[in-house]
Amino acid sequence: MTQPSQQEWRARAQKVLPAGGFGNYDPKVILKKGRGSRVWDEDGNEFIDFLIGSGPMLVGHNHPEVMEAVQAQLADGATFFTSNAVGIELAEVICDAVPCADQLRYVSTGSEADMYAMRLARAHTGRDLILKFEGGYHGMSGEALMSMAPQSLANFPMPVPDSAGIPQSTRDGVIVAPFNDITFARQIIAEYADKLAGVIVEPLQRLIPPVPEFLNALREETTRHGIVLIFDEVVTGCERSQSSCVRRFR
Numbered sequence: 001m002t003q004p005s006q007q008e009w010r011a012r013a014q015k016v017l018p019a020g021g022f023g024n025y026d027p028k029v030i031l032k033k034g035r036g037s038r039v040w041d042e043d044g045n046e047f048i049d050f051l052i053g054s055g056p057m058l059v060g061h062n063h064p065e066v067m068e069a070v071q072a073q074l075a076d077g078a079t080f081f082t083s084n085a086v087g088i089e090l091a092e093v094i095c096d097a098v099p100c101a102d103q104l105r106y107v108s109t110g111s112e113a114d115m116y117a118m119r120l121a122r123a124h125t126g127r128d129l130i131l132k133f134e135g136g137y138h139g140m141s142g143e144a145l146m147s148m149a150p151q152s153l154a155n156f157p158m159p160v161p162d163s164a165g166i167p168q169s170t171r172d173g174v175i176v177a178p179f180n181d182i183t184f185a186r187q188i189i190a191e192y193a194d195k196l197a198g199v200i201v202e203p204l205q206r207l208i209p210p211v212p213e214f215l216n217a218l219r220e221e222t223t224r225h226g227i228v229l230i231f232d233e234v235v236t237g238c239e240r241s242q243s244s245c246v247r248r249f250r
Contacts, residue, residue, distance in 0.1 A: 111139025
């Protein structure tokens with residue numbers, strides 16, 4: 001039986017998927033399989049996989065040890081909605097391996113992790129406002145989709161929504177500052193200290209490293225005013241919130 005071509009898959013995708021794709025990459029590429037660091041599309045074209053599943057495929061596709069562990073677990077069940085021994089053992093390994101990880105919470109996506117972190121900051125402080133930095137990516141929640149890639153100009157700290165469908169009430173709960181500007185960060189935190197629940201930042205903002213003392217300044221100012229500092233550190237493998245660190249597993 002002849003297998004559908006990539007062009008045929010694209011036509012089928014247009015009928016059932018918004019814009020004909022999953023929303024994260026060029027929908028014209030329809031992948032079929034992966035082995036190690038390589039992937040192949042439905043027409044047999046071979047590529048080096050630099051996307052690595054947006055993070056979790058660090059050891060490549062179909063790694064023998066990973067496949068062996070998956071097959072062994074499948075015999076006992078694929079997923080549970082309750083606590084289980086294997087999950088507890090993994091949490092112990094992560095907390096032992098990551099010095100800042102006192103405890104962890106499993107989540108399904110980075111968006112979910114950031115949503116929980118911001119909600120926890122609000123619950124802990126009794127305040128509503130979140131400070132983020134222009135260009136920082138923190139998932140797909142309404143608060144996160146502020147000034148990630150603004151299409152219009154606005155004076156700081158006014159946020160610019162990156163998507164339709166975000167209500168004004170959500171915009172009112174977020175202020176924005178320029179990344180790597182220590183003076184501005186200190187001033188804005190001090191100015192809004194009585195309203196700020198949390199400051200969320202990528203320690204490595206995509207490909208932009210922090211200038212010396214920028215992160216230390218955030219730590220000092222948030223500690224001074226009792227504000228939760230959230231390190232959304234998925235780029236390097238960890239996410240730290242005040243005194244604990246949670247490694248994301250997707």
